Amino acid sequence: MTGNISNKRKAYIFTMKALMFISVGITCALVLFLIGYVLIKGIPNISWELVSTKPSYLSGKIGILPDILNTLYIILATLLVVLPLGVGAAVYLTEYARNKKMVATIEYAAETLSGIPSIIYGLVGMLFFCQFLNMKTSLLAGAMTLVIMNLPTVMRTTQESLKTVPQSYREGAFGLGAGKWRVIHTVVLPECVDGVVTGCILSVGRILGESAALLFTAGFAHALNGIIEGLSSSGATLTVALYVYAKEQGEFEIAFAIAAILMIMTLLINLLADCVGVYFRRRKN
Numbered sequence: 001m002t003g004n005i006s007n008k009r010k011a012y013i014f015t016m017k018a019l020m021f022i023s024v025g026i027t028c029a030l031v032l033f034l035i036g037y038v039l040i041k042g043i044p045n046i047s048w049e050l051v052s053t054k055p056s057y058l059s060g061k062i063g064i065l066p067d068i069l070n071t072l073y074i075i076l077a078t079l080l081v082v083l084p085l086g087v088g089a090a091v092y093l094t095e096y097a098r099n100k101k102m103v104a105t106i107e108y109a110a111e112t113l114s115g116i117p118s119i120i121y122g123l124v125g126m127l128f129f130c131q132f133l134n135m136k137t138s139l140l141a142g143a144m145t146l147v148i149m150n151l152p153t154v155m156r157t158t159q160e161s162l163k164t165v166p167q168s169y170r171e172g173a174f175g176l177g178a179g180k181w182r183v184i185h186t187v188v189l190p191e192c193v194d195g196v197v198t199g200c201i202l203s204v205g206r207i208l209g210e211s212a213a214l215l216f217t218a219g220f221a222h223a224l225n226g227i228i229e230g231l232s233s234s235g236a237t238l239t240v241a242l243y244v245y246a247k248e249q250g251e252f253e254i255a256f257a258i259a260a261i262l263m264i265m266t267l268l269i270n271l272l273a274d275c276v277g278v279y280f281r282r283r284k285n
Helices: 002-045 048-052 066-096 101-112 117-133 139-163 167-175 180-191 193-209 212-215 227-231 238-248 252-284
Strands: none
Touching: 002 252, 048 252, 066 139, 066 180, 066 193, 066 227, 066 238, 101 139, 101 238, 117 212, 117 227, 139 180, 139 193, 139 212, 139 227, 167 180, 180 193, 193 238, 212 238, 227 252, 238 252
């Protein structure tokens, strides 16, 4: 009887291990196939002329320099707003708020915001920022929409990082006579800066990959502008440009080139996240 139970247990363990290995293999194969397919189809179409010029409709020349600059503008504008808001909200909820029901309600609202489809953010952003606030279709309206989208990510990442700081650090600083804010910005925040950086990098990755919300709010113009003029005018980011070239104009070679650039940027961001994590772990030790 004991032998039968042992054999069944071994069979169960073997089956579960096999299923896990199959799952890992399928996941890795899909990721490698996607990355390889996009890079193989896209890299041969990337040229210096493509990434350093603006499109000319008279000569039929295609350039994505305005789209690259628009992507950088909207990343900077979004981070300049979302990082202070997200980190400040996380610090207040973790260090200052005493009403646990209010904290739980805000956390639930943030998690709900994280799951809302981006097309809904685009619709709300178009109605509120573009029309009600009269920003019109512009990169600034798109950046404000992305702020709402990424605020829960930055806030929750920072909040979880703040919770990992040992309470003894705070008590030791209080025992030395430090005030509340001094304890936070000299003891607590330096210990959780890796969480803030992680939230920042995750936000950049989401900004890079967003297209639906920006179609409603930022538009899809390919004009080459400076950062001030660019934020106040319509402009296409790389993801929006990919959609326009593939869906509207049928330029699939250019679309794959943009996809390869986005893929490379995403891989670099993930690599940067790993390096930052290693750096802060070594500095703590």
